[in-house]
Amino acid sequence: MKTELSFANLPGIKTELLAVLAADTQTSKAPDAKPEPALLTSDEAVQAAAADVLSSGEYKAGANETLLLHAPAGLAARRLLIVGLGKQAKANVPSVRNAAGTAVRFTKPRGIRELVLALPENNFEGPLHAVVRAAVEGAFVGDFDPDTYRSDRKDQSVQSFTLAAPAEADHAALKAAFDEGVIVGESQNFTRFLVNEPGNKLTPTVLGRRAAEMAAEVGLGCEVHSTEKLHELKMGAFWSVSQGSEEPPALIVLRYEPKGVSDGPVLGLVGKGITFDTGGISIKPADKMEQMKYDMAGGAAMIGAMRAIALLKPRVRVIGVVCAAENMPDGKAYKPGDVETAMSGKTIEIINTDAEGRLVLADGLSYARQLGATHLIDAATLTGACVVALGTINAGAFSNDDATYAKFDSALATSDEKFWRLPLGEEYAELIKSDIGDIKNTGGRYGGAITAAEFLKVFAEDTPWIHLDIAGLAWVEDSKPYIAKGPSGVAVRSILEWVRSY
Numbered sequence: 001m002k003t004e005l006s007f008a009n010l011p012g013i014k015t016e017l018l019a020v021l022a023a024d025t026q027t028s029k030a031p032d033a034k035p036e037p038a039l040l041t042s043d044e045a046v047q048a049a050a051a052d053v054l055s056s057g058e059y060k061a062g063a064n065e066t067l068l069l070h071a072p073a074g075l076a077a078r079r080l081l082i083v084g085l086g087k088q089a090k091a092n093v094p095s096v097r098n099a100a101g102t103a104v105r106f107t108k109p110r111g112i113r114e115l116v117l118a119l120p121e122n123n124f125e126g127p128l129h130a131v132v133r134a135a136v137e138g139a140f141v142g143d144f145d146p147d148t149y150r151s152d153r154k155d156q157s158v159q160s161f162t163l164a165a166p167a168e169a170d171h172a173a174l175k176a177a178f179d180e181g182v183i184v185g186e187s188q189n190f191t192r193f194l195v196n197e198p199g200n201k202l203t204p205t206v207l208g209r210r211a212a213e214m215a216a217e218v219g220l221g222c223e224v225h226s227t228e229k230l231h232e233l234k235m236g237a238f239w240s241v242s243q244g245s246e247e248p249p250a251l252i253v254l255r256y257e258p259k260g261v262s263d264g265p266v267l268g269l270v271g272k273g274i275t276f277d278t279g280g281i282s283i284k285p286a287d288k289m290e291q292m293k294y295d296m297a298g299g300a301a302m303i304g305a306m307r308a309i310a311l312l313k314p315r316v317r318v319i320g321v322v323c324a325a326e327n328m329p330d331g332k333a334y335k336p337g338d339v340e341t342a343m344s345g346k347t348i349e350i351i352n353t354d355a356e357g358r359l360v361l362a363d364g365l366s367y368a369r370q371l372g373a374t375h376l377i378d379a380a381t382l383t384g385a386c387v388v389a390l391g392t393i394n395a396g397a398f399s400n401d402d403a404t405y406a407k408f409d410s411a412l413a414t415s416d417e418k419f420w421r422l423p424l425g426e427e428y429a430e431l432i433k434s435d436i437g438d439i440k441n442t443g444g445r446y447g448g449a450i451t452a453a454e455f456l457k458v459f460a461e462d463t464p465w466i467h468l469d470i471a472g473l474a475w476v477e478d479s480k481p482y483i484a485k486g487p488s489g490v491a492v493r494s495i496l497e498w499v500r501s502y
């Protein structure tokens with residue numbers, strides 16, 4: 001998708017489709033109070049073109065509600081699309097992100113290849129640069145469709161997206177925000193592309209290759225290791241998961257080392273990269289097992305975040321570690337009852353081979369520490385229990401350090417992603433003590449997201465650490481006007497903003 005920021009006058013813009021935003025300005029809560037839709041664009045010609053339909057009562061400017069006018073009078077545009085933000089009082093930056101996605105997803109199936117979106121200007125709360133960035137991100141998010149392997153697939157992606165900003169705005173500031181939005185949107189879509197790939201197409205080796213190709217493009221350091229290196233590093237936990245598959249594991253390391261930054265923190269981004277999770281010997285039921293191709297979404301989020309970091313160039317060193325493997329049942333597979341020695345030296349009793357994510361992450365966290373990480377963040381589709389606890393609205397977050405988590409919490413204000421912090425504690429840690437070794441890999445049915453986090457905490461040791469359980473949000477189950485059903489790319493934006501806060 002080609003993108004452009006324009007400061008031209010709206011009526012004169014020649015385009016297939018001009019999209020403008022509207023909100024419901026009705027403040028009365030009386031039962032007979034009718035919606036009062038109003039455009040968030042003050043241009044008189046645009047106002048005049050939309051006046052009739054806005055007063056007709058047909059259109060309420062509800063969130064992501066659309067209305068299309070052909071040959072709008074007085075405008076050079078061939079079509080005028082109105083996209084609603086809902087109640088004016090609640091309209092904010094996230095609602096503009098979604099509205100931009102809605103405009104793009106409205107355009108795509110109609111065979112229209114270009115559109116111009118006018119930025120909101122009237123009475124809009126929130127700084128204009130944040131609105132610009134969000135609108136561009138939303139456009140990229142909306143442009144993604146998961147139908148990669150349809151043999152009759154028509155590429156319906158939008159070829160040209162232009163954001164029209166008021167001429168009197170600060171051009172340089174908006175351009176910077178615009179360029180940022182492009183980088184973030186493209187990186188989030190790169191993550192979504194990886195997550196969408198089926199297990200036979202995206203093996204651990206292929207994930208490593210994709211990461212290396214991306215790294216070469218954006219100037220990141222990258223090494224991809226396999227079985228031998230796992231043995232050399234004594235990664236018994238990671239290796240045990242991979243041992244049941246014909247596909248070799250991949251230990252993917254990405255390095256961002258900005259010139260002239262030789263001290264200060266080193267941030268370690270660790271991702272779960274299970275390219276398919278059958279459950280192993282503790283095999284999963286067949287129903288919905290196909291979904292487990294997205295069990296590498298945490299790893300893909302780290303790869304996407306590293307891409308954005310390389311392009312946005314924050315003044316802090318970052319290391320990405322993705323532990324990729326397939327979890328399969330086999331004569332050589334690891335078994336319940338096995339005891340494995342992790343890279344840290346801790347011994348782990350395997351209770352359930354389907355609790356494999358924490359095993360690969362355990363060694364990933366140890367390795368990131370060995371490589372010099374002073375602060376850790378991991379992301380993983382780790383537990384069904386987290387989905388039971390928080391549904392598909394909030395992802396779970398955990399931390400052993402309040403100051404580090406506070407920075408993540410502030411990052412959420414920019415990323416507009418929903419994470420809910422859950423507790424850790426000694427009583428939970430008790431649940432994963434093993435009779436035969438140091439710890440076991442499951443802590444029973446209750447509090448499953450928390451005992452999984454307690455397991456990871458053992459391997460973060462004394463390093464400040466954040467754990468993100470994205471099992472419930474990595475895949476969008478029902479399409480929305482602004483995003484297709486499929487991979488969401490969740491966590492990329494939040495991890496990026498957390499990194500930029502250092």
Ligand code: BES
Nearest residue numbers: 295352354355381382383384385442471
């Ligand atoms: N990959 C799954 C978790 C998952 C579930 C991700 C649903 C996305 C959607 C993970 O490896 C797993 O199987 N976890 C088990 C842990 C249990 C055996 C302690 C689970 O949640 O059931």
Ligand code: MN
Nearest residue numbers: 277354355356
């Ligand atoms: Mn599993």
Ligand code: ZN
Nearest residue numbers: 274277295357
């Ligand atoms: Zn898994």
